[in-house]
Amino acid sequence: MVKIDAKIPEGPMAQKWENYKANQKLVNPANKRKLDIIVVGTGLAGASAAASFGEMGFNVKVFTIQDSPRRAHSIAAQGGINAAKNYPNDGDSVYRLFYDTVKGGDYRAREANVHRLAEVSNSIIDQCVAQGVPFAREYGGLLDNRSFGGAQVSRTFYAKGQTGQQLLLGAYQALMRQVNAGSVKLYTRNEMVEIVMVDGKARGIISRNLVTGKLERHFGHAVVLATGGYGNTFFLSTNAMGSNGSAAWKAYKKGAMFANPCFAQIHPTCIPVHGEFQSKLTLMSESLRNDGRIWVPKKKEDAEAIRAGKLKPTEIAEEDRDYYLERRYPAFGNLVPRDVASRAAKERCDAGYGVGNTGLAVYLDFKSSIDRLGSDAIKARYGNLFQMYEKIVDDNPYETPMMIYPAIHYTMGGIWVDYELQTSVPGLFSAGEANFSDHGANRLGASALMQGLADGYFVLPYTIQNYLADDIATPRMTTEEKEFEEAEKAAKGHFEKLISIKGNRSVDSIHKELGLVMWDFVGMARNKEGLQEAIEKIQAIKKEFWSNVRIPGSEEDMNIELEKAARLADFIEIGDLMARDALHREESCGGHFREEFQTEEGEALRQDDKFAYSGCWEFKGDDQEPELHKEELKFEVVKLVQRNYK
Amino acid sequence: MENSINIKLKVWRQAGPKAKGRFETYELSNISTDSSFLEMFDILNEQLINKGEEPVAFDHDCREGICGMCSLYINGRPHGPDDDVTTCQLHMRKFKDGQTITIEPWRSAGFPVIKDLIVDRTAFDQIIASGGYVSVNTGGIPDANAIPIPKPDADEAMDAASCIGCGACVAACKNGSAMLFVSAKVSQMALLPQGRVEATRRAKNMVAKMDELGFGNCTNTGACEVECPKGISLANIARLNREFLKASLQD
Ligand SMILES: Cc1cc2nc3c(=O)[nH]c(=O)nc-3n(C[C@H](O)[C@H](O)[C@H](O)COP(=O)(O)OP(=O)(O)OC[C@H]3O[C@@H](n4cnc5c(N)ncnc54)[C@H](O)[C@@H]3O)c2cc1C
Ligand code: SF4
Ligand code: FES
Numbered sequence: 001m002v003k004i005d006a007k008i009p010e011g012p013m014a015q016k017w018e019n020y021k022a023n024q025k026l027v028n029p030a031n032k033r034k035l036d037i038i039v040v041g042t043g044l045a046g047a048s049a050a051a052s053f054g055e056m057g058f059n060v061k062v063f064t065i066q067d068s069p070r071r072a073h074s075i076a077a078q079g080g081i082n083a084a085k086n087y088p089n090d091g092d093s094v095y096r097l098f099y100d101t102v103k104g105g106d107y108r109a110r111e112a113n114v115h116r117l118a119e120v121s122n123s124i125i126d127q128c129v130a131q132g133v134p135f136a137r138e139y140g141g142l143l144d145n146r147s148f149g150g151a152q153v154s155r156t157f158y159a160k161g162q163t164g165q166q167l168l169l170g171a172y173q174a175l176m177r178q179v180n181a182g183s184v185k186l187y188t189r190n191e192m193v194e195i196v197m198v199d200g201k202a203r204g205i206i207s208r209n210l211v212t213g214k215l216e217r218h219f220g221h222a223v224v225l226a227t228g229g230y231g232n233t234f235f236l237s238t239n240a241m242g243s244n245g246s247a248a249w250k251a252y253k254k255g256a257m258f259a260n261p262c263f264a265q266i267h268p269t270c271i272p273v274h275g276e277f278q279s280k281l282t283l284m285s286e287s288l289r290n291d292g293r294i295w296v297p298k299k300k301e302d303a304e305a306i307r308a309g310k311l312k313p314t315e316i317a318e319e320d321r322d323y324y325l326e327r328r329y330p331a332f333g334n335l336v337p338r339d340v341a342s343r344a345a346k347e348r349c350d351a352g353y354g355v356g357n358t359g360l361a362v363y364l365d366f367k368s369s370i371d372r373l374g375s376d377a378i379k380a381r382y383g384n385l386f387q388m389y390e391k392i393v394d395d396n397p398y399e400t401p402m403m404i405y406p407a408i409h410y411t412m413g414g415i416w417v418d419y420e421l422q423t424s425v426p427g428l429f430s431a432g433e434a435n436f437s438d439h440g441a442n443r444l445g446a447s448a449l450m451q452g453l454a455d456g457y458f459v460l461p462y463t464i465q466n467y468l469a470d471d472i473a474t475p476r477m478t479t480e481e482k483e484f485e486e487a488e489k490a491a492k493g494h495f496e497k498l499i500s501i502k503g504n505r506s507v508d509s510i511h512k513e514l515g516l517v518m519w520d521f522v523g524m525a526r527n528k529e530g531l532q533e534a535i536e537k538i539q540a541i542k543k544e545f546w547s548n549v550r551i552p553g554s555e556e557d558m559n560i561e562l563e564k565a566a567r568l569a570d571f572i573e574i575g576d577l578m579a580r581d582a583l584h585r586e587e588s589c590g591g592h593f594r595e596e597f598q599t600e601e602g603e604a605l606r607q608d609d610k611f612a613y614s615g616c617w618e619f620k621g622d623d624q625e626p627e628l629h630k631e632e633l634k635f636e637v638v639k640l641v642q643r644n645y646k
Numbered sequence: 647m648e649n650s651i652n653i654k655l656k657v658w659r660q661a662g663p664k665a666k667g668r669f670e671t672y673e674l675s676n677i678s679t680d681s682s683f684l685e686m687f688d689i690l691n692e693q694l695i696n697k698g699e700e701p702v703a704f705d706h707d708c709r710e711g712i713c714g715m716c717s718l719y720i721n722g723r724p725h726g727p728d729d730d731v732t733t734c735q736l737h738m739r740k741f742k743d744g745q746t747i748t749i750e751p752w753r754s755a756g757f758p759v760i761k762d763l764i765v766d767r768t769a770f771d772q773i774i775a776s777g778g779y780v781s782v783n784t785g786g787i788p789d790a791n792a793i794p795i796p797k798p799d800a801d802e803a804m805d806a807a808s809c810i811g812c813g814a815c816v817a818a819c820k821n822g823s824a825m826l827f828v829s830a831k832v833s834q835m836a837l838l839p840q841g842r843v844e845a846t847r848r849a850k851n852m853v854a855k856m857d858e859l860g861f862g863n864c865t866n867t868g869a870c871e872v873e874c875p876k877g878i879s880l881a882n883i884a885r886l887n888r889e890f891l892k893a894s895l896q897d
Contacts, residue, residue, distance in 0.1 A: 052784040067705065068771050070811055071713045087791065129790040130782045132834065132841045134804040141794025160804055165712055169807065173779035180775040188768060211760055240707040274680045277689055280709045388710075391728075391735055394680070457784050506695040508688070552700045557662075558761045560703055561695065 004257075004616060004631050007418045008112045013637050014094075017116045020419070021462055025469035032057035035468050036476060038205055038220030040192045040247055042069030044164070044449060045432025046226030047171035048456025054178030056461060058468075061218055062175070063187045063207060065242055065563075070172040073228055073240040074452065077164025078285050080146060080156035081449040083121040088145050092153040094118045100151050101447060102638045104337075105412070105440020106590035106606065108260070108614065111637055112419060113437050120458040121450055125157055127457055131170040135159050148286070148445040156446045161285065161384055167449055171456070190216070191563065192247050194491045195223065195254045195428065198483045202254075202428035206484070206491045210563060213556040215488050217479035221471050222427045222464055225251060226456070229411035229433040231264065233571045233578065234523075235515025237408040238270060238283040248415050248434050249570040256423035257616040257629065259416035259436035261574065262582035265443055265591045266524050267409035268341035271392055272361040281407040282392060284364075284385055286445055289334045289341070291369040291378065292402070296353040296362050298322045303353045313355065313363055313401050324348055328601075331646050339442060339524075339591055339604070342406035346524050347602075349405075356403050363401035370398065406524060410448060412439045412591065413581070416616045416631070420463035421455060424618075429464060431455035436614065441590025495555045498565050503548030507564045510545050514568070514575055517541065522579050527595040531583040538576045545572060577617060577626065584628065587611045601646070608640050649679040651743040655690065657702055658750045660759050667759070669748075679739040683726065684709060684716065686738055703762040709734040711875065714810030717817070718763060719750040724814035724873045732812060732875045752817035756824060756861045767813050769859045770827065776855035777848040778831045780841050799837050806834040808876045815870035815878070821862030826870040828852050829886035830878045836889055846896065849889035 009020040027035065035058050039050040042064040050062040066072060086092040097118040102109055125143070129135065135157050136144040145154040159166035178184040189210040196204035196217070204219040230245030231237040252258045269284045297303045298320045305311035325344055326333045336344075345362045348354065355361050370378050375398055379386070386397045393403070414436040421429050421437070432452040439447065477484075521534035545568065553559045588597040588604035589611070597605040613630040620627055652675040660667030674693075677686050684706055691701035707715040716733040720726035726736045741747060749763065757765040807830070815826035832849050835841025841848075864883060871880045 048784075055783040066707060066713075066715060067767055068811065070771075071707055071715050073708070073713075075713045076708045076710060085790070123785070123787070125790045126787040127784060130780065130787045130840055132780045132803075132838050134800055134807050134834065134838065135790075136804075137795055137797045137800040139797050141796055141800075142791050160808070162712065162808060165810075166804075166807060173774060174782075174784075176771060176775040177779045177781065179771075186771070188771075240713065241709060242707050275678055277678070277681055277685045279682070279685050279688055282710050391731060391737070392682075394737070394739060461784065504696075506692055508692065550695060550698075552695060552698060558703060558764075561701060 004629050005418065006110060006631060007420060008110070009419065013111060013115050016112050017119055024462060024466040027465050027469050027472060029057050031472040033059065035059065035471065036061065036220045037464065038218055038223045039063070039226060040205065040224065041072065041226035041228065041432070041434070042172070042175065043072035043074035043226060043228055043432055044168055044171055044452030045434070045456045046224070047072070047168065047175045048453050049224055049226060049431055049460045050184055051171060051174035051178050052457055052461045053464070054181065054183035057183070060178070060184040061187065061220065062184055063190050063192055065189065065191045065210065067188055069175055069186065069188070070169060072168060073243045074168045074449070075165045076240060077449055078161045078283065079148065079287065080158035080163045080446040081124070081167060082148070082155050082444070082446045083125045083157060083450065084118055084155060085122050085125060087143060088154045090153045092155050096153065097121060097155065099638055101438065101444060102440070104442055104444040106442050106643065107440065107608070107612065107635065107638070107640045108263070108589055108633065109438055109440030110614070110633060111635060116459065117438050117451060117454050120454045123458055124450060124453045128167060128170050131174060133159065133166045133170045151444070164449060167453065171453070193250070193566070194487045195250055196483055196487045197254055197425070198477065198481070201426045203477060204479065204484065206487050208491070211558050213554070213559060215491055217484045217488060219477050219479055221468055221474060222429060224429045224431060224460065224464070225415065225434050226431040227434045229414065230571070230574050231408045231411050233514070233575045234408040234518045235511045236273065236278060236281050238267060238281050241280060244567040244570070245574045246567050246570040248430070249574060251415055251423060251425065251428060251430070252619050254425055255619065256425045256428060257416040257618050258413070258577060259614045259616045259631070260413035260441070260581065261578045261617065262522070262585060262592050263412035263441045263590060264408060264578070265338065265410040265412060266342045266406045268338055268345060268406045269364065269404045270407035271389065272356050272403050272405035273358060282388070283407070283409065284389065284402070284404060286338070288364060288382060288385065291381065292334065292364040292366050293323055293368060294325050294334050294341070294345070294362055294364055295321045295323045296348045296355060300352050303355060303359070306355045307357060307359050309357070322348070322353070329646055339593065343524050343593060345406055361403040361405045364404045365401035366397060367401070410443055412436065412441060412443055416614070420466060421460055422463070422467065427467065429460060431460055441592055495562065495566065498549070498562060498569070499551050499555050501547065501549050501551070503550050505544070505548050505550060507549060507551070507561055507568050510541060510549060511568050511571065514538065514541050514572055518575055518578070522575065522582055525593050525595050526582050528583065531579050534579040535576060535583070538572060538579065542572045545569065580626070581615055581617065585611055585615060604643070606642065612640070650676045651679060651738065651741060653677060653741060653744070654746040656746060656748045657763070659702065659762055661761065663758060663760055677738055679737070681738050682709070682734065683720070683736040683738065684734050703764050705764050706734055711735045712810060714812040717752050717765065717812060717814070719752060719817060721748055724752065724817040725875050730875060730877060732810070752813055754816045754822040756816055756822055756859055757813060767811070769861070770811050770813065770824070772859060773824065773828060773852055773855045774831065777844070777851035780835065781844060793839050795838060803834045803837040806830045806837070806878065806882055809878050810876055812875065814873045814875060816861065818869040818873035819862065820867060820869070821865060823864045824856050824861040825864035825883050825886065826874060826878055826880070828856055829882035832886045832889055833882040836885060845889055846893040849886055850893035853890055
């Protein structure tokens with residue numbers, strides 16, 4: 001039985017982190033050299049943590065599945081990173097960033113973690129500037145800010161539309177500096193496939209060298225998982241093709257609890273699916289909603305004619321258009337939060353008003369803004385996005401409305417961690433999107449980058465010492481020990497089993513099937529019957545996978561189908577847990593919308609008396625139902641209220 | 647709306663780093679012109695798997711032109727026939743019905759083939775490790791606004807920093823030089839006061855590493871700039887040369 005102890009420090013909210021740091025244990029320099037830390041993942045969270053540990057004097061081993069740490073999925077983030085600097089003097093503060101994040105998360109995050117995040121946010125910007133990150137500046141030479149959803153202040157720092165890229169390159173370069181110094185050893189194209197446990201503690205990993213197919217054993221006094229989110233359970237998402245949930249899932253099977261798996265974020269402005277061979281979805285920045293108006297035809301005949309290619313959107317008269325967000329939410333209009341905008345698009349398309357050749361798209365129209373401001377102004381604001389759209393869709397958004405549709409984008413749920421970012425397995429830590437910590441049921445724009453770097457630069461370098469201080473007398477283990485041998489054997493057995501199925505279906509074909517079930521039943525709008533059906537369907541997919549998948553080639557070679565198959569095996573189980581979690585949570589909050597729990601106007605209805613907790617799932621065995629534990633959320637500072645965007 | 651084409655592919659297949667490679671020919675029909683080049687490859691691989699053959703190995707990840715993972719030499723051009731895009735952003739509407747498309751890995755001494763179309767670009771990481779950073783540790787840093795930076799400098803640094811490390815510049819160069827890649831990083835850092843401090847040392851170390859790893863010399867052919875999907879400019883190479891000259895004068 002796991003006991004949930006979030007280890008929140010004593011004291012008033014604003015002093016908890018200071019109190020923690022004042023009282024934690026430290027490791028002296030001579031002892032740091034004797035301690036090994038394994039970091040899995042080189043996104044913002046992993047690269048920043050590994051570089052910092054190396055600078056501090058620990059021996060670090062860092063792993064990534066890509067050919068270079070610089071290619072982690074974080075590279076793709078566009079919009080920006082939040083911090084409470086208050087440079088524009090518009091009333092921002094640590095408290096306000098904390099408050100906005102708790103509220104934006106629909107009151108399902110742990111206050112103490114969020115407060116610390118807001119506290120360290122400013123240091124992140126300082127750090128990145130010192131590394132040479134070329135943030136946007138004003139003519140006076142100081143840093144520029146922009147505003148983002150869910151905030152009334154401008155607190156978002158950005159580097160063109162490539163903020164994630166520039167922040168990651170900063171962290172990557174810091175990491176490579178440590179590689180050069182010899183404190184960090186880098187393993188690329190190398191995938192963690194198992195966690196090694198010794199006497200109840202995480203003491204290493206088994207990894208697969210993706211070039212040779214060989215399994216390797218690695219010892220560490222502590223292990224950090226910074227392996228990103230599991231959005232690709234849906235097959236189609238805005239995540240990179242290689243993003244996966246497997247490391248988190250291995251941790252779950254070794255006793256780490258998985259928290260709030262059903263909290264997934266759907267982004268309303270993505271380029272719609274064009275056909276059956278679509279491989280991923282491209283995000284169009286949220287900022288477009290500032291100047292674009294969203295609509296579908298008022299008449300079903302018009303929508304049908306458009307789908308059949310007989311009518312163009314520009315031929316539809318103004319009075320025959322339904323600007324449904326402006327109609328339903330006159331106060332916020334096209335700028336309602338992500339979840340509200342997404343559900344409204346789905347509602348119109350399900351009702352038969354969708355456009356595009358699939359009927360699963362709505363228009364985002366810039367005509368009135370172009371008429372009002374001129375196309376040069378629109379080009380200055382969104383030129384690069386319009387160009388990207390045109391390259392993909394071959395349509396000119398200056399002349400004809402863009403088509404958009406919601407897509408899975410981010411997972412708030414993840415490995416449960418306490419205040420120290422330690423999982424329920426001693427010695428196993430988790431950072432970045434892989435953990436569940438700071439965003440509750442919904443993440444605000446520009447806050448994931450902030451969290452990843454906060455965890456890696458400014459939280460783990462402290463908290464991991466508190467753990468390792470008790471380990472200074474623990475000698476390095478040789479990887480000949482039986483625990484390593486057994487873990488390697490288990491991993492080997494898993495891959496051999498996959499290869500030996502020799503069925504008739506490709507990995508992707510089964511993954512697509514899973515994705516459709518997830519999208520239809522565990523997507524934007526969920527209900528009890530649908531979720532129960534999803535659980536059954538996922539079981540059937542699991543059976544199909546384990547009896548009918550076909551993986552050409554051998555396991556002792558570079559084998560991309562085998563890599564994908566191993567990840568899909570885990571996605572199927574993650575999908576199952578997402579559905580179970582969604583079924584148990586009989587309320588609507590943030591990214592989790594249960595149709596049974598809505599107001600008359602169709603707004604999400606939380607059930608604070610019953611569900612003001614994080615749902616933490618414990619693995620009980622392959623054929624057993626997982627067990628739910630609850631981390632009750634106590635709100636000492638923020639008052640719970642219903643969101644309203646009318 | 648929907649158009650489709652039939653195409654013939656000549657694809658480089660190579661079982662491993664030491665194996666002998668060869669071209670294989672495949673025919674694909676009914677490829678939607680709306681699909682991306684890599685989605686066309688997904689279709690090919692699905693067909694190969696269904697026939698029990700090994701799919702073609704190729705690198706890719708973000709599929710939106712930012713991670714730098716995708717590569718491919720398509721009909722003799724790195725990243726294919728469209729301008730200013732990576733292979734993953736290339737669409738089939740750029741090809742004609744009945745066309746033969748030849749696909750090879752990057753070919754360069756600095757990037758040995760691992761399998762089929764996948765090459766080893768870790769040399770780029772080694773070059774960065776030799777000096778492509780500002781030598782600061784985490785923490786103890788002055789306020790971000792302590793040093794104002796003229797906007798034109800910051801913007802120019804950003805343009806140089808947008809290199810995605812794909813290696814097309816090396817693949818396009820008859821000498822196999824990595825100068826465009828190296829100069830982009832050297833320029834970004836030299837333009838910012840934070841990076842200025844170590845500018846000459848950085849240039850010297852990175853160029854030395856590049857030479858050591860077997861990349862060729864730059865003879866100013868300009869092929870790299872033409873094929874770079876991110877528009878990294880040759881002006882960066884001129885800046886690198888200036889830094890490098892300073893470094894040799896100091897020696
Ligand atoms: C299109 C897009 C735009 C976004 N824009 C923004 C934005 O503007 N602002 C914002 O705040 N957030 C944004 N986000 C969200 C944000 O980018 C991510 O949440 C964040 O970058 C995740 O960082 P990470 O370090 O946790 O993980 P990742 O960057 O996903 O890195 C995961 C790492 O783990 C490695 N890995 C995974 N599994 C294994 C394994 N088994 N073994 C070894 N290595 C493994 C991978 O190789 C990789 O190095 C965006 C997301 C998307 C998809
Ligand atoms: S300079 Fe251009 S071509 Fe060369 S690695 Fe960078 S982005 Fe690729
Ligand atoms: S796959 Fe990322 S740039 Fe092409």
